[in-house]
Amino acid sequence: MFSLERWQEIFETISKNKLRTFLTGFSVGSGIFILVILLGVSVGFQNGIENQFQGDAENIINIYPGETSIEYQGFNEGRRIQLKNDDFDLITKGISNEIEFSSSMYQIFAGLITYKNESGSYRVEGVMPDYQFLEKADIIEGRFINANDLKVSEKYVVIGNRVKKDLFKNGSPIGKQIKISGLNFKVIGVYTDPGGDREEGRVYVPLSTAQIVFGAGTDIRSMGFTLPKEDNYDLALKESSAFAAKIEQLLKKKLQIAPLDESAINISNNIENTKEIYLLISAMRVFFWGVGIATLLAGIIGVSNIMLIIVKERTKEIGIRKALGAEPLSIVAMILHESIFVTAISGLLGLIFGLILLEVVGPYIELDFIRNPSVNFNIAVSTLVLLIAAGAIAGFFPAWRGAKIKPIDALRDE
Amino acid sequence: MYSNTTMMIEIKDLHKSYKMGKNSLHVLKGINFNVKEGELVAIMGSSGSGKSTLLNILGMLDEADEGSYTLDGVPIKNLNEKLAAQYRNKFLGFIFQSFNLINYKSALDNVALPLYYQGMKRAERMERSMAYLEKVGLAKWASHKPNELSGGQKQRVAIARALASDPKVLLADELTGALDSTTSYEIMDLIQQINDEGRTILVVTHEEDIAHMTKRIVNLKDGVIIDDKFVNQVRAIQNV
Numbered sequence: 001m002f003s004l005e006r007w008q009e010i011f012e013t014i015s016k017n018k019l020r021t022f023l024t025g026f027s028v029g030s031g032i033f034i035l036v037i038l039l040g041v042s043v044g045f046q047n048g049i050e051n052q053f054q055g056d057a058e059n060i061i062n063i064y065p066g067e068t069s070i071e072y073q074g075f076n077e078g079r080r081i082q083l084k085n086d087d088f089d090l091i092t093k094g095i096s097n098e099i100e101f102s103s104s105m106y107q108i109f110a111g112l113i114t115y116k117n118e119s120g121s122y123r124v125e126g127v128m129p130d131y132q133f134l135e136k137a138d139i140i141e142g143r144f145i146n147a148n149d150l151k152v153s154e155k156y157v158v159i160g161n162r163v164k165k166d167l168f169k170n171g172s173p174i175g176k177q178i179k180i181s182g183l184n185f186k187v188i189g190v191y192t193d194p195g196g197d198r199e200e201g202r203v204y205v206p207l208s209t210a211q212i213v214f215g216a217g218t219d220i221r222s223m224g225f226t227l228p229k230e231d232n233y234d235l236a237l238k239e240s241s242a243f244a245a246k247i248e249q250l251l252k253k254k255l256q257i258a259p260l261d262e263s264a265i266n267i268s269n270n271i272e273n274t275k276e277i278y279l280l281i282s283a284m285r286v287f288f289w290g291v292g293i294a295t296l297l298a299g300i301i302g303v304s305n306i307m308l309i310i311v312k313e314r315t316k317e318i319g320i321r322k323a324l325g326a327e328p329l330s331i332v333a334m335i336l337h338e339s340i341f342v343t344a345i346s347g348l349l350g351l352i353f354g355l356i357l358l359e360v361v362g363p364y365i366e367l368d369f370i371r372n373p374s375v376n377f378n379i380a381v382s383t384l385v386l387l388i389a390a391g392a393i394a395g396f397f398p399a400w401r402g403a404k405i406k407p408i409d410a411l412r413d414e
Numbered sequence: 415m416y417s418n419t420t421m422m423i424e425i426k427d428l429h430k431s432y433k434m435g436k437n438s439l440h441v442l443k444g445i446n447f448n449v450k451e452g453e454l455v456a457i458m459g460s461s462g463s464g465k466s467t468l469l470n471i472l473g474m475l476d477e478a479d480e481g482s483y484t485l486d487g488v489p490i491k492n493l494n495e496k497l498a499a500q501y502r503n504k505f506l507g508f509i510f511q512s513f514n515l516i517n518y519k520s521a522l523d524n525v526a527l528p529l530y531y532q533g534m535k536r537a538e539r540m541e542r543s544m545a546y547l548e549k550v551g552l553a554k555w556a557s558h559k560p561n562e563l564s565g566g567q568k569q570r571v572a573i574a575r576a577l578a579s580d581p582k583v584l585l586a587d588e589l590t591g592a593l594d595s596t597t598s599y600e601i602m603d604l605i606q607q608i609n610d611e612g613r614t615i616l617v618v619t620h621e622e623d624i625a626h627m628t629k630r631i632v633n634l635k636d637g638v639i640i641d642d643k644f645v646n647q648v649r650a651i652q653n654v
Contacts, residue, residue, distance in 0.1 A: 005530065005533075005535075005536065008536060009530065012519070012523070013518070016518040016519070017518055316514070317516055319514075320514045320515075320516055320527075321516075321527070321531070322499060322502075323473070323475065323502060323508050323514070324502070324503065324508075324527050324528040324531060324575070324579075325499050325500065325502050325503020325504070325528055325531040325532070325579070326499060326531050327495070327496045327499045327500070327531075328495045328496065328499070329496070330531070404495075406475065406476070407475050408470050408475040408476050411475075411510065411514060
């Protein structure tokens with residue numbers, strides 16, 4: 001395999017049969033290219049579907065307080081529960097390792113917002129940086145609230161796309177001052193929300209700022225959490241229910257609520273509404289794997305066919321070589337060496353072009369159902385290796401048969 | 415004088431038949447003949463006489479059903495593919511009617527091919543092939559592909575290729591069959607020169623004039639030798 005003489009012979013053959021080399025290489029290369037693109041699109045499709053169907057993170061758990069319904073530890077029933085910053089800290093510090101994103105919120109449902117002569121009434125929410133992911137808000141200009149804004153209670157605001165259209169028409173709002181309940185806030189970002197107009201008609205300010213501005217002290221109105229995503233719906237449901245139960249228990253103990261009280265702490269677990277989405281995504285995954293495997297199979301069959309044709313085309317040459325003293329094994333080695341070399345190089349090129357295309361064009365694709373197509377590099381490389389191996393095995397049998405042809409028959413082949 | 419000369423080819427009672435469906439076609443029906451070193455022999459016969467089959471068996475491209483074949487003292491029997499390939503490379507040079515050059519290789523690379531299979535290094539291979547191309551008068555055409563050469567030139571390349579591995583015997587199958595008569599005589603002149611240097615050559619032909627340019631004519635008919643005689647060699651150069 002590593003004899004220099006053989007390599008010279010192979011390079012000569014390859015370079016002097018440019019059309020054949022090109023056709024073999026092109027079909028293998030384009031096959032890999034298409035496969036990479038297909039795998040990428042399938043990932044993009046999955047991203048798109050997940051995004052389309054979800055206004056909020058599909059596994060969000062929201063907690064908001066109510067009134068007690070059972071008297072307990074000297075407190076009457078009918079007591080209003082008020083959550084505070086330290087209740088949130090209790091949960092995030094106590095079971096932080098299970099949490100993916102978390103935020104507590106303080107909101108005013110109708111805040112008057114004005115910019116120059118335009119004004120409107122919008123929901124104002126004091127939130128933490130993670131809220132962006134809980135709400136699936138996509139920043140289209142500027143940035144979202146960050147940890148520092150929260151720490152120093154900046155008077156910054158991130159506005160929804162609808163608010164921007166109402167107040168700023170077509171101009172850019174970034175850096176402009178708007179008035180919320182008479183106080184100046186600087187616009188630092190604009191977001192869109194897959195939840196649509198209703199959810200884009202909100203503005204977000206740092207939680208600490210909201211608490212100061214609206215005189216809330218350390219009060220919070222609600223908290224939201226997500227857990228790391230599970231592939232399987234049943235498992236996700238189980239984890240999420242266990243997590244909700246744990247929060248409930250922690251809060252009830254701290255706030256002195258009867259363990260059986262059902263109205264004091266309200267927990268809405270969004271995952272219970274998302275069974276269909278989980279099913280759709282897993283069905284889609286099966287579908288795209290099926291398509292991928294079928295494409296791969298078609299690629300393997302294609303390579304095998306090319307190998308067969310190459311050996312057929314070279315029958316006479318094989319006969320000549322054998323008459324001149326080529327041993328059968330050297331014929332097999334010559335054909336396989338050449339084909340594996342061509343397949344590997346062109347497959348690699350197809351792979352690289354596919355990956356480059358996905359990397360360069362992928363992030364710009366924002367169709368309704370396709371978002372950020374990308375491909376797992378390991379899967380792409382194993383596909384290439386599989387295709388080369390399949391090509392070699394598929395090529396071996398015709399090559400072996402070619403080497404077995406009696407030279408006299410091969411020479412008669414016109 | 416005869417006893418001093420090596421026996422190059424010895425064939426005893428050679429039989430060969432081909433199966434054609436249910437029928438068996440008996441092509442060679444007991445061939446006996448010997449060739450000494452340095453002979454130039456023509457094997458003649460009409461088509462179907464078995465002359466090509468005989469040549470293929472001599473060339474180890476085909477196997478006999480019965481009988482013995484000894485080449486330069488080596489019994490050619492029960493060869494596996496690998497050994498047959500090695501013997502072909504070492505003992506024999508082939509010249510075909512249709513030239514059988516590899517069309518994507520240059521004249522020089524075609525000549526060098528048997529040497530590649532001998533495991534000779536590239537530089538030496540090229541040097542030696544060039545010397546043989548010079549011998550057949552085609553040194554200037556070394557880098558040309560077969561489709562850029564005339565029929566006569568192609569056959570000269572094929573002859574250089576057959577000589578390159580310095581074989582014991584040259585086997586030529588209708589080597590002038592695809593050429594006009596002037597070119598044929600030029601090729602035969604080259605063959606005679608090579609024979610003059612002592613190389614043993616067997617030529618299969620059905621053309622009387624070509625046969626008479628050899629030193630001995632063996633006539634085949636219906637799978638047996640009907641006539642085997644030495645002739646006065648006509649020098650091809652006289653006809654050119």
